Amino acid sequence: MKSILYIxxxxxxxxxxxxxxxxxxxxxxxxxxxxxxxxxxxxxxLRLLDMILALLRRVRKVDVVIIDTYSTHNFYxxxxxxxxxxxxxxxxxxxxxxGNLPARLKKHPKMxxxxxxxxxCSVSPSLYLKNSFKxxxxxxxxxxxxxxxxxxxxxxxxxxxxxxxxxxRSFSKIYNPKLAIHVFAKLxxxxxxxxxxxxxxxxxxxLKQIEDLVKSLKLNVKLTxxxxxxxxxxxxxxxxxxxxxxxxxxxxxxxxxxxxxGLPVVSTNVGGMPFLISNDDAGILVQPNNQDEMIEAxxxxxxxxxxxxxxxxxxxxxxxxxxxxxxxxxxxKIL
Numbered sequence: 311m312k313s314i315l316y317i318x319x320x321x322x323x324x325x326x327x328x329x330x331x332x333x334x335x336x337x338x339x340x341x342x343x344x345x346x347x348x349x350x351x352x353x354x355x356l357r358l359l360d361m362i363l364a365l366l367r368r369v370r371k372v373d374v375v376i377i378d379t380y381s382t383h384n385f386y387x388x389x390x391x392x393x394x395x396x397x398x399x400x401x402x403x404x405x406x407x408x409g410n411l412p413a414r415l416k417k418h419p420k421m422x423x424x425x426x427x428x429x430x431c432s433v434s435p436s437l438y439l440k441n442s443f444k445x446x447x448x449x450x451x452x453x454x455x456x457x458x459x460x461x462x463x464x465x466x467x468x469x470x471x472x473x474x475x476x477x478x479r480s481f482s483k484i485y486n487p488k489l490a491i492h493v494f495a496k497l498x499x500x501x502x503x504x505x506x507x508x509x510x511x512x513x514x515x516x517l518k519q520i521e522d523l524v525k526s527l528k529l530n531v532k533l534t535x536x537x538x539x540x541x542x543x544x545x546x547x548x549x550x551x552x553x554x555x556x557x558x559x560x561x562x563x564x565x566x567x568x569x570x571x572g573l574p575v576v577s578t579n580v581g582g583m584p585f586l587i588s589n590d591d592a593g594i595l596v597q598p599n600n601q602d603e604m605i606e607a608x609x610x611x612x613x614x615x616x617x618x619x620x621x622x623x624x625x626x627x628x629x630x631x632x633x634x635x636x637x638x639x640x641x642x643k644i645l
Contacts, residue, residue, distance in 0.1 A: 312645060313344035315368045317361050317391050318378030318405075320350050330407060330435075330456065331378055333563070337457065337634055338641065346372065358387055365391060369398045374430065374645060381408025392425045401430040403644070406451070409560035409581040410484075412442040419446070426450075431644055436561040438582030452644055456563050457637040458570060460630050463543070465572030465622070468550040470612050472503040476549035476573065478542055478564040479556070480510045481517040486578075488523060489555040492601045495527050497608065507549060511536035546571050551608055554578060557598050561586045566632060569593070569625035574618055576607045590617070592625040
């Protein structure tokens with residue numbers, strides 16, 4: 311089997327969620343690929359240096375380099391590593407993770423060209439990004455959805471007498487966790503037994519703002535901090551609706567997992583979400599930063615049993631297609 315150097319944020323600290331490098335890397339290793347990684351270093355400058363050193367050490371020994379490619383500052387990691395791959399004539403595959411990458415394509419077309427025009431191919435976990443890249447002339451983008459092992463996700467019966475909301479993401483401004491708090495505050499006036507649990511690490515100081523907002527509104531919100539996948543999946547049994555409040559998105563694994571767990575999803579209609587969730591069929595999509603629409607959608611799920619059951623059934627059927635036994639064939643083909 312081939313050997314692979316996977317470049318990405320393989321962090322294990324309190325401010326980072328599990329990313330594709332953790333999930334995909336382990337799954338490829340399980341298929342017999344020899345995997346090397348960079349980097350686990352928290353400091354961004356030192357992380358970049360560690361990535362460069364890892365590439366220099368392995369570039370003659372590995373067959374291909376996978377590069378997690380984001381739309382924020384980590385975009386420049388992909389730029390530098392990809393150009394080193396070109397220098398050493400080593401195949402590389404950008405794995406497109408940033409929901410705001412289309413803005414990067416528009417703002418920095420030359421730098422994007424340096425990365426994507428010379429890649430073996432690029433891999434997109436969403437048709438949203440694949441189509442966006444095609445609009446900018448990049449035809450060599452392969453759609454391979456984010457994956458999970460469906461056997462690890464069980465659907466349990468739930469009560470829907472009151473909303474018990476679950477939110478799973480890192481606390482970051484772009485994910486707009488304040489919307490969840492304002493939605494919950496309004497729902498408490500309609501359903502005194504309503505609950506909200508928010509799971510995830512603090513990435514940019516937003517968690518402190520959420521804690522202050524919860525205190526000022528005198529709400530009882532469960533803030534767990536970062537949990538392992540096993541921990542939050544176990545926790546999910548106590549909740550009945552999953553909310554996704556983000557302003558920018560691709561196809562987040564947490565939403566896919568919620569669909570697999572039988573949690574009906576109410577999400578903002580941004581980025582790749584309409585490519586993942588067909589509105590009123592596999593979830594409900596609402597306008598970003600619109601608490602009234604999100605509240606209306608949640609109330610509808612509580613009151614309309616037929617619609618709720620249809621959404622749960624369709625969402626589960628859809629994400630069953632993302633099971634690793636199906637997705638691995640696509641990765642093996644391009645590798």
